Amino acid sequence: MPPKRVAIVTSSTRSPRLNPTITQYVYDVLTSDPIIPTNHNETLDTDPRHITLELLDLAKQSLPLYDESVIPARLPASDPTPHYCKAHTRAWSTVVRQYDAFIFVTPQYNWSIPASLKNALDYLFFEWKGKPAGIVSYGGRGGGKAADHLRGVLTGLRMRVVGTAPGLPVKFTGLPVGVLSEEEEMVRLDERDLVGWREAGVEGMMRNLGMELVCELDKV
Numbered sequence: 001m002p003p004k005r006v007a008i009v010t011s012s013t014r015s016p017r018l019n020p021t022i023t024q025y026v027y028d029v030l031t032s033d034p035i036i037p038t039n040h041n042e043t044l045d046t047d048p049r050h051i052t053l054e055l056l057d058l059a060k061q062s063l064p065l066y067d068e069s070v071i072p073a074r075l076p077a078s079d080p081t082p083h084y085c086k087a088h089t090r091a092w093s094t095v096v097r098q099y100d101a102f103i104f105v106t107p108q109y110n111w112s113i114p115a116s117l118k119n120a121l122d123y124l125f126f127e128w129k130g131k132p133a134g135i136v137s138y139g140g141r142g143g144g145k146a147a148d149h150l151r152g153v154l155t156g157l158r159m160r161v162v163g164t165a166p167g168l169p170v171k172f173t174g175l176p177v178g179v180l181s182e183e184e185e186m187v188r189l190d191e192r193d194l195v196g197w198r199e200a201g202v203e204g205m206m207r208n209l210g211m212e213l214v215c216e217l218d219k220v
């Protein structure tokens with residue numbers, strides 16, 4: 001059986017932004033854990049529950065503010081893609097259909113999720129429905145309000161949201177000024193934030209989230 005594909009979603013789209021760095025941190029924590037059956041770990045490659053973790057950046061999807069004339073939840077459930085009016089929706093539908101599960105990594109914007117994430121979610125319905133989802137938030141106090149809002153939205157999309165939702169308080173890591181290239185966009189996480197997260201058990205929570213997703217995928 002091919003490994004199940006799990007997308008780790010970068011949700012903010014501005015420049016500069018912290019999200020790609022946090023997404024990479026989540027990826028690194030999950031792929032370095034020997035318990036989670038990622039197929040990056042060759043010793044576990046025969047595990048039938050194995051998954052691949054892939055990065056998915058909303059900034060690269062070229063999605064305008066929602067402009068689809070059909071209602072996604074009213075399209076044929078088994079193959080909604082050709083029924084969208086807009087080419088960008090069909091392209092986004094094709095991307096999302098490739099994945100079996102998602103980990104949404106989101107900042108908190110004014111006590112909620114960024115509009116870019118809500119916009120990308122609203123474009124589709126059956127492409128999300130029934131799939132397992134995890135949430136990792138960040139912000140001055142960990143982005144818990146964004147995580148709570150996102151849980152509601154994903155539940156509305158009938159996703160199976162796992163219980164553990166780590167929140168990363170960003171107290172020391174700063175952003176450079178100005179528009180940056182993709183390489184420049186990766187900022188170095190301040191060691192004091194990393195130590196604080198580890199001491200608060202955030203990396204352990206991420207691993208729990210990963211295993212909860214693996215268990216949910218096992219039920220499919």
Ligand SMILES: Cc1cc2nc3c(=O)[nH]c(=O)nc-3n(C[C@H](O)[C@H](O)[C@H](O)COP(=O)(O)O)c2cc1C
Nearest residue numbers: 012016017018019107108109110111138139140141
């Ligand atoms: C429009 C906007 C609203 C924000 N609102 C909050 C907030 O409600 N709570 C919080 O802790 N941080 C808030 N922040 C700070 C962000 O968490 C912080 O800037 C973070 O780096 C944003 O992620 P990004 O750089 O990937 O866009 C806000 C930032 C922006 C740009």
